[in-house]
Amino acid sequence: MPQSDMSPERARLLELARNRDVSLSSLSVMLGRNPAYLQQFIKRGTPKKLEEGDRGKLAAFFGVDQSELSDMDVKDKSYIASKTPREAGYVEVPRLDIGASAGPGAVQTGETMFDAFSFSHRWLAEQGLAGAQLSAITVEGDSMEPLLNDGDEILVDRSPRPFRDGVHVVRLGDTLMVKRVASAGGGRLALLSQNLAYPPVNVAAEDVEIIGRVVWKGGRI
Numbered sequence: 001m002p003q004s005d006m007s008p009e010r011a012r013l014l015e016l017a018r019n020r021d022v023s024l025s026s027l028s029v030m031l032g033r034n035p036a037y038l039q040q041f042i043k044r045g046t047p048k049k050l051e052e053g054d055r056g057k058l059a060a061f062f063g064v065d066q067s068e069l070s071d072m073d074v075k076d077k078s079y080i081a082s083k084t085p086r087e088a089g090y091v092e093v094p095r096l097d098i099g100a101s102a103g104p105g106a107v108q109t110g111e112t113m114f115d116a117f118s119f120s121h122r123w124l125a126e127q128g129l130a131g132a133q134l135s136a137i138t139v140e141g142d143s144m145e146p147l148l149n150d151g152d153e154i155l156v157d158r159s160p161r162p163f164r165d166g167v168h169v170v171r172l173g174d175t176l177m178v179k180r181v182a183s184a185g186g187g188r189l190a191l192l193s194q195n196l197a198y199p200p201v202n203v204a205a206e207d208v209e210i211i212g213r214v215v216w217k218g219g220r221i
Contacts, residue, residue: 006042010042013041013042016062024038024039027058033054052066055070057094060091060092060133060134060135063121063131063132063134064091065092066092090120090121091118091121091124092116092118093119093135093155094115094135095116095117095136095137096112096135096136096137097112097113098112098137098138098176099137100137100169100177119134127215129157131159132157133159134156134157134158135156137153138151138154139178143179143193143194144178144180144193144194144195145194145195146194147167147194148178148194152217152218152219154178154214154216154218155214156211156213157212157214158211158212159212165182165183166181166214167181167214168181168210168211169211172209179191179193184202187204188204189205189208191208
């Protein structure tokens, strides 16, 4: 199907994928679908519309409003035009119903979006996070105090980038944790706590999955 014949939401999804140099098949897998799912949606028009959960994940990935990927007809989109510039200039970042341990370690069983934060495009650009793959999770435990406290919410950038030392959310076995991660040489990584009561943990790099870099925190004073 030529792009000129596509519905606006299909053309927009294809444009976003090309701009980010990401394949439709990899996006489909990210959604938990078969690799041909989005290719069929764009080229063949099946399914006729994306499910709300899929739209939400794609919008969060690309840093756009869900309305850009909606297939509602023109009359149903009238409310979009009435949005103020302030509302239109915000990106929804999903809050996930999981915690990253800053203590002995927490076993995670799944990731469910239960809410969202809204950040302005301008603020994200000022932080160097324009187009970043962001999600928010909760810190559990005290091993990263005083940098991160129990109950703080952190923004995690999952964008694929070369590793560099810093505060990361990592998975070690079935345990999800937030630690300062540093290269230890010889193909090993050091998982470091801010709280000196917790000793460093030295592990083989292949045994650790770097989920994402912590780029912002928020919490009660």
